[in-house]
Amino acid sequence: SMLRYSNVSLKDVIRVAFKVKDFQIEGPDWLEAQRFDIVAKFPAGAKREQTPELLQSLLAERFQLKVHRDTKDHAIYALVAAKGGPKLKPTEAPANEQPESGRRGGPGGRGNTMMMMGPDGAHLKATGATLPNLAEMIARFADRPVVDETGIKGEYDFDLTFMPENMHGMPGGGSGPMGAPLGAGHGAGAPPPSADAPAQPAGSIYDSVQAYGLKLEKRKAPLEMLVIDHAEKAPTEN
Numbered sequence: 566s567m568l569r570y571s572n573v574s575l576k577d578v579i580r581v582a583f584k585v586k587d588f589q590i591e592g593p594d595w596l597e598a599q600r601f602d603i604v605a606k607f608p609a610g611a612k613r614e615q616t617p618e619l620l621q622s623l624l625a626e627r628f629q630l631k632v633h634r635d636t637k638d639h640a641i642y643a644l645v646a647a648k649g650g651p652k653l654k655p656t657e658a659p660a661n662e663q664p665e666s667g668r669r670g671g672p673g674g675r676g677n678t679m680m681m682m683g684p685d686g687a688h689l690k691a692t693g694a695t696l697p698n699l700a701e702m703i704a705r706f707a708d709r710p711v712v713d714e715t716g717i718k719g720e721y722d723f724d725l726t727f728m729p730e731n732m733h734g735m736p737g738g739g740s741g742p743m744g745a746p747l748g749a750g751h752g753a754g755a756p757p758p759s760a761d762a763p764a765q766p767a768g769s770i771y772d773s774v775q776a777y778g779l780k781l782e783k784r785k786a787p788l789e790m791l792v793i794d795h796a797e798k799a800p801t802e803n
Contacts, residue, residue, distance in 0.1 A: 694723055
């Protein structure tokens, strides 16, 4: 079988090959900016789950890619319990009933996430999600990685409502992006930041976690980084 990527950045391919997230890749800007079409033939007997390893050797061969791993302090948001403790909704269906409940409940089933737009904002719905799952979902709409520091085990249902235009940075507040909702750490019961006009039906993704007795705190944490030592801009032909 063939592997085909069209119009991808090298960063996209590196992410899949080394099983890291975007923010863990450190290298020149062109890794993200420049686009490539990559076609490769899977060796006989190779399985889909071997794709990362195959991509690593393809990158070494065609792009002369050289990398090393390092641990660096990185700005993150820690997902933690707010004052007054968490207010989580445990997932009801036991794991062994999953196929049944999945069939009956339409798009239901455990470990499912859906993103829907409604008049009151974007709804991020998750069924049977762990707290690390939730952190990863929130990170898609945050300006830095989100790490679960709650220590809470188990699976829960979430429905977060927030305004998409608030995803990256908040209006007002001279303390840089996110300064407004996170700076003073306004707790679960606090009103939204004054920068949010009352007419606005939903707050930011940062406010929405408060409904579950959780909050996002700015922190520094050591994260594993993949440092790109060398990569060719002009790869050898497919």
